[in-house]
Amino acid sequence: MRIRFWLLAFLAVALLFNGVPAGAKETICIGYSLPLTGEHAQYGEVFRNAAIMQLEKFNKSGKLKDTEVVIKFEDSKSDPKEAISIARKFIDDKCIVGVLGDFTSTVSMAAGQVYAKAGMPQLSQTASHPDYTKVSEYQFRNITTQAFEGPFVADWAMGKGYKSFAIIAIQNDWGISAAENFDKAVKERGGKILDIEYFNPGTRDFRAILTKVSRKKPEAIYACMMYEEGAMLLQQRKQLGIETTVFGTSSLYSPKLIELAGDAADGLLLSTTFMPNSPEPHVREFVMEYEKRYGNPPNMFAAQGYDATGIMLDALSRAGASADRKAMRDALAATKDYPGVTGVTTFDPKTREPVKSLARMEVKNGQFVLIQQK
């Protein structure tokens, strides 16, 4: 009995010492709330891949002396309730000074209420609903909002001579804001919106909607949806023999779209923040390394996640290893000319909106091709 007691005591002490290795490195944590399971798991997967890549690069670079940054990933399942409990967990974790995520605007805004009250800075890589940054001064994003993208595509489409449109959009906060912003932008420029159709997330059969919309004979269709639904839509549009041109939001940009839709995707026009064929060295390096590590070329979502993590880490290196959450927030707000793979990013000092540019792309012969601005 006595031997057992001393053995246990020895073990306990040994374990205690384990917690303090020689030459101890400080750890700072960033929380990442993202959908790793559920309907949006494929997006969470690429965010995590890109974040890990960026994190390793950062830790190796030694920008923060004697400090190791750790990212704690939590699965939000794209569910606002989960995201809120993850938010509380992150807030209670003393190590975490900043949070990345979530994927959809709905979930980001729901969790944002909790982060705002607790003073935790939150940077979403994809929430593009205009109201997200209005939640509090702790909310940031590095993607252009629909308030920016809608008029951009409207200018483009009307510049090509299209005057009447039909909008097919997914029924969630983001889809509704995309549709409404495009609607407003087109009407301001003198065009006509003949129909706006919302469909439930998870719909895979668009034939009924396409038939209804083509009855009104629009000159072009604006599709506000993710790339899987987009692929189904394009395929079914071809099968129904509908020839109307389709414009798309930047969320349609993914190699998977071409894989799923085949030649039905040819002729699709869309805006994007990420151009993988860009000759710039840091983009090439990102694309090559991502493909080497994960087997697939990165899509726009991976690029957004990569930049979001990069911006957060960059702010951390400016704020210093002993930064608290308020200091992180201020460092994030001061981000200027961050050289990301989705373009040079600056946060507007008053609204915290990212100032970036969008580019135009077309699908030609199964490839995404950049349309040169004249």
Add this chain to the structure above:
Amino acid sequence: MDPYLIQQIVNGLSVGMVYALIAIGFTLIFGVLNVVNFAHGEMYTIGAFAGLMLITYFGSPLFAVLLFALAAGCVAGICLERVAFKPFRRFRDEASLKSRAMREATLLSSLAVSIIIKEVLQITYGSEMQSIPQKYLLNDPIPIGPVSFSSGQFVILGASIIMLVFLQYVLYRTKIGLSIRAISNNPLGAQYVGLNVDKTIIATFALGSMLGGASGMLVGLYYGAIFPSMGFAPSVKAFVAMVMGGLASIPGAVVCAIAIGVAESIATDFVAAGWSDMIAYSFLVITLIFFPQGIFGQGRERV
């Protein structure tokens, strides 16, 4: 007649037939065991993924792929029965045999198996949609007059008819079919008469899941994309179709499934597409209130 309306009806028929394909296997299992098999949608998904694997690794002709999907569905069904349904039948005393709690337990166990299968598929394949190589797709447009059909729609129609006829044949002309009908009529009585209940139940599951697996493969070929949670949405509608059709009537379920599909399609013309899901559910409510025995069925005790 308005070509757009005809096109909508055609669209609705194709959607309805997808529901019908699942409803066939679903109703068969419900008819025999009087319990909903929540994992049926996953048999559908497994058939689709099995077919995809065969295509990817062996590039076999279409016919072989379909046979493989049938076989995969059959095997999956037998395993499902063993894991989720059999353990609840091990008590042989009179009270347990008549108890409803056993059947309700299988509701949950099949739900659990369905979640496990879905997550395993997601871990193995990732959650992206998997695409099917172009040359296998049944997607070629066939314009007939102002309406555009797809080759896939004819294949699915043909497959539904074949499956229905095949099932009716098995149920009414073979010995195992006789056992199935006997057990669905009176399980206790069938046991007393000496029918091998276990074997018959295995056969039912094998049959139902086989059909489910084949439908999964066909629908995958039609839409060109398969993903781990593809079984969920259609199986909910198939369940509604089954209740509407009278719980044990397979032709009834098929007719109601097609009716739901067409109704959804035509409704899109009048209300926003987002409300079309409500059509199926309002049908369910109307059926439960006004036709509690289903439109085609005889009275059945329901869980």
